[in-house]
Amino acid sequence: MSAKKADANGGAALTRPENQGAAEKATRGTLKYVDDQFGSASFLKRSMDKVFPDHWSFMLGEIALYSFVILLLSGVYLTLFFHASQNVVQYNGSYQPLRGVQMTEAYASTLHISFDVRGGLLMRQIHHWAALIFVTSIVVHMFRVFFTGAFRKPRTINWHIGTILMILGILEGFAGYSLPDDLLSGTGLRIAYSVAESIPVVGTYVCYFLFGGNYPGQDIISRLFIIHVLLVPGILLALISAHMMILWHQKHTDFPGPGKTEDNVIGTKFYPGFFLKTNGFLFMVFGMITALAAFAQINPVWLYGPYNAGQVSAGSQPDWYILFLEGSLRMMPNWETHIWHHTISWNILIPGVILPGIMFNLLALYPNIEAWVTKDKAYHNLLDRPRDVPVRTGLGVMSLTFYMVLVAGGANDILASTFHWSLQATTWVLRVLLIALPPIAFKVTKRFCLGLQHHDEALLHHGVETGIIRRLPSGAYIEVEEPLPAKKAETLAKQIGYDPHHHGDGHAAIAAGDGHEPAPADGHTQTVTRPVGVLAKARTKLEDFWDEPREPVPDTQPHPEN
């Protein structure tokens, strides 16, 4: 099977005739004009007819895309008024409780934007809410891709790009959050400084290079500014374009269902159906972010005060996407090693550098690891349902649990003061949970998936329970079961029949309508060779762990109907 799918037009693409009115004629006219000028219409025409699946979860990535657009627009506005300088000035703006206070120009200009620039506060709030929505939607989008197996060949490259986008989004957010140079972000920056400093050998140099001297130095704000408005947005823009072009070229994945194969896409054509839909959605994302910005205050830097090394506020938290790092730092026991005249601060190095390094690498390489373990080299254009791949789903939930405990750790003081728990006890409980909860989450999730599978197969085999009890001639009582409606049965059969562990031989065929037998699990078609070497043995072990056999459905009840 090749990476290219059959032309989407060949599949049962749906267009609605009522949408093809004057507007579409006009667009086609424009297209013809463009074609006359550039000779590119066949590409454009193909694009217009491109088919997008209708499932809602395919729109999560769009939230990220549109909030990025909002970030660009609002960010440009802020750049017009923001001064990225650490020169100290006296504030004389209109926010009374800070008048006369010495502060950096960066902080003063943020106050200026908030109180003296028309629409400035709204813009700042739009920018910040959009930043939260941006990073969050990337993460949610990533879950969708992960739990449906959309990252498998040929889309592994886009998974890698996606991971880089997420990391850059986090960096970008952290840089932006630090720009106003207020007490809260300054506290965060100081932590970042000590994390960088904890790297053995090069740490001090890295810090010196970034900050231009000892903390806080004179340079960090202007450097972060360039990173924030030029460097990272530039890379983001390039990578987002690559991400989208690869998507466009490879076409969407889709969930298995009637008529859906590895070689087609069923859904709405790009123009006009999807185009209208996605534009509507664009405005909804704009609307949601603007509504948040209009009604909910975010990052009230005037309350935090200017950064001052001698001050710190209770509950100094970073934005949520940094919270897991804050949490790992707070949860780490206070270990240090002294070698000669050097101190290795494990208490910062492990939670601040090593742990996130491992986490991000595992995340980025997960598709490769899974493909290696399962020896799956096939192309996949149809998605898995999470329940059909219990081990992957379990691993996902396990990682998520680990991550969420770290996040909770970053808010341990807020938890403690809100619920009147002891701060120490909270930290200790979280430490235990960090180790104990993930394996439990794995087990429970896997069990749950197997249960759901079981339920599905029971539905397919026995149909729906009708609640009617019948007495058999033998005297036994049974409940009458009705077979699933044909269409439902077919969908379900497709979903179950699609076995992710088919190695390279595509899709098991199921005769439509008689969805009573699931596809035979023909399993491994590869010749078995004895594993040699540590790595190969480990791989075999992992594959066994991975290949959870489907539980057979007990066929206890007689079927009087069939």
Place this chain on the structure above:
Amino acid sequence: MTKVEPVTPVESAEPARAGRSRRRRIASLGVLVAALGTIATLYAGLAPAASSASNNDPAIQAGRQLFLQGCSTCHGLNAEGGARAPSLIGVGAAAVDFQVGTGRMPAQAHGPEMPRKRPVYDETQIQELATYVASLGAGPAIPTNLDYQSADVAYGGALFRTNCAQCHNFAGSGGALTYGKYAPSLSDATPRQIYEAMITGPENMPVFGDKQITPPEKLAIIDYVKTIKAEPNPGGAGLGRVGPVTETAVSWLVGIGGLVIITMWIGSKA
């Protein structure tokens, strides 16, 4: 008063870590002794009414009666202290006014910290109790000059961030301390109670003597606390003024939650 901590700016990101504050506590014993001396002399001067009152002053008698009924079970018949509560000799009128005025005393359940409650006694009774306790030994008097509105609010803000924010948070919204203790929100405290809290240092709060924070500076702090409390949130709902944690909750529940529901709605129309 046994829990004086220094008011030097805390440089670490974590407020009041047990080990460090213990070290600091020992280091500041000298400061403590000096501060106590200063406070005692100062307030002897500041509070002539309390220290010159004779034992048959009717207010003292009334206060003693109230004390015997409501406080002596814990604090002892002569406020000398006992197993359940510390001695009140020398805590001063300000401590009584603060503790009873904020409803903390008479104490009820013995948790890690006495929460603010509706006061049990009325204003005159509190005065009588305070006069009685003040007559037992010199201590901080109830502050009389509370003309905070004319103080320098910006300076007060800087002082607040240096001395108070590490426990009470940047906007006085409160925060967690060690071992189940917490610094409460300052939103309900009256100017007088804020002043009294600073000079008496309830529970885990340090005493801020007049050497460390002068009376005009205290008024500036009060001005700042009251100003930001009265100030509306220019950006919309304040979300508790506790920083990014509630912002996160809103961005997840309302922001992403709302948008995901919208995608489902759009998906269902397809």
